[in-house]
Each structure stands twice: as structure tokens, then as C-alpha cells.
Amino acid sequence: MSGMESLPGLTAALRRGTLEFCVLAIVEDGQCYGVELVGRLAAEPALATSEGTLYPLLSRLRRAGWIATTWQESPVGPPRRYYQLTASGKEALAAFRWQWREFSGAVGRIVGTEQA
């Protein structure tokens, strides 16, 4: 699909409401520190997100109780804040996976990117 122009505004609209769950999925299999986490998401060109804009999102997830943080010393440099998935975050991620499958399946069948 390279060379295809993305529709104005569509990436931002798709990102809203899905990016949070990408974060939850990244920390699902083990904790991750901030620089590592935002670097991984910002490295996906299709998500079109800068590293800095992920920090307000992480703060939101923390307040919702879906992720928790702990400080850990590092052999190099300052202490790092590690992010982990909480029990309620795990539930939210499971619910999202179900809903996303339904949603993207329906859209895919209708717009023709997936077999009916």
C-alpha cells in the first residue's frame, strides 16, 4: 500500500480509542519502562504518534487504574519508571480484543477487505 495517501483526519480518528489498548498489550507480557514503551509505539509509522504525546495517555491509563508503575534503579543513568498491567487493565484489554475483532470484522466485510 506504499505510495497511497492517507485520508486527512482518519489516522487521528482511528487512533483515538485504540492506542490505549496498544499500550496495554505491550505491557501485558511484562513490565516496560517509559522510553522503551513510547519508542515502540512511535516507531509504528501507521500510528503517526510522537513519543511525547504518549505521556498524557500513560497518565490517563494510570489514573484509570489499568496500569501501575514502580521505580527501579538502573545500572546506567537515573532510576526508571516501569509500567505494568493491572488486573482491571487485563480485563479491559480482553474486552477490547473481543470488541475490536467484532468491529474490524464487520467493517472488513462491508468495505471488502475481508471475506464475508
Added chain:
Amino acid sequence: MTMSSTPRQERLVLDYLASVAAAAADLPPARRDELIADLSEHIAVARSQSAGTEAGVRQILDRLGHPDEIVAEARHDAIAADPGGAAIGADQRHALIEADQGHVLIGADPGSAAALRDTTGTEAHRREARRREGPYPPGPRPPQFHARPTPLHAGPTPPLHARPQPPPSFPAWPAPPTQFHAPPVPARPPGAGISPVNVVILVVLVASCMLVLFLGAVALTIA
């Protein structure tokens, strides 16, 4: 850091954080402080892993993104986290999300459509423009999502089935040292409060009473 940081590098970082703080002037103070703390931590950790050159610092800041964009995201959240928004039901909220996004995509509100357009697609162009303009000019801010009339569509607040627990209070920065509590003072045994002066007074009083009684007895005997 493999090389010691120079005042110039420090200046770059401080200018960047000052730009974020200035852009975030209208955020609730706790949110603003949290954002600055998160970004400062990111920069410190990323610098500890980079070559320690000025170009390395510039790259870290460039990857973080423009202060206005970061603050726009935080501002959006500050409104979406409005407790009034949390009071509505999940179905209602989803309806609002759909209505809101449909509204924007069909372009019924040119301002909102422009806001969305501005946040994607031309990132590379804008970065290039910024590089030419120098560090974070105080020019007009990009249109922000919060200007929209129904800011209830975002955030992880839509609880899918289980309500998130009440937000844990944010541990501001490495935990402050626990306060030292002096052990409680043991209760004094009864009588311990009597000082020698009191004892002397008591003795004098008792002696006076006895003297009076003695003299009285003597007087009665004589009579």
C-alpha cells in the same frame, strides 16, 4: 552518558521543558507538573542511553515532538476526564463517540475537521518547518481537540464492563523519605510529678498543724 553534558545541552533541555510548561499554563497544575515530570524523566533516561552529544539531545527532543502537540493531548485528557463525563453510561458514551467522530469526518464543523487534518499526514512537513523556524516559536497553536463541544469521546474512561478502580494517587516523583516519628513518651508513674519544693511545703504544713494541736492540748491541760 558517555560524554559529560555541556551547558548548551542543558539549555536545550531546559528551553524545551519551559516551552512545554508555557504551553501547559492553562492545564490544572497537578496535570502540568505530572507532564513535566514525565518528560523530564524521559529525557534523563534517554540521554543516559545516547551518545551524549548535542545532536543526540536534539534527536531526543525531536522525537518527543512539539510541545504544543503534547500539551494538546494532555488538555484533551483534562477535559475528557471531567467527572460529569464519567457519570454517563457506556452505551450513551459510545453513541456520543460515534456521533462525534461522524460529525467530524463528514466535515459539518470545518474547525474540527481542520483540527483533525492538522494532526496527521503532514507531520514530516511540519517538522521540517519547525527545524527552519528554530526552537519552538510561540506562534499560534495548532487547533486543538478540546475546542469541540462534546469532549466526552476519548480516553480510557469508557469502562467496558468493570469500572476502573478509583484513580490511584500519582506518586509524584521518587517517593519522599518516610517521616521520622519519635516514639511516644511513656506515661509518668503517679506521684512522679512531685518536686522537692512541694515536699518541703507539705512537711511545713503538717508540722504547723501538729504544733497547733499540741499547743491546744497543752492549753486545755493547764486550764
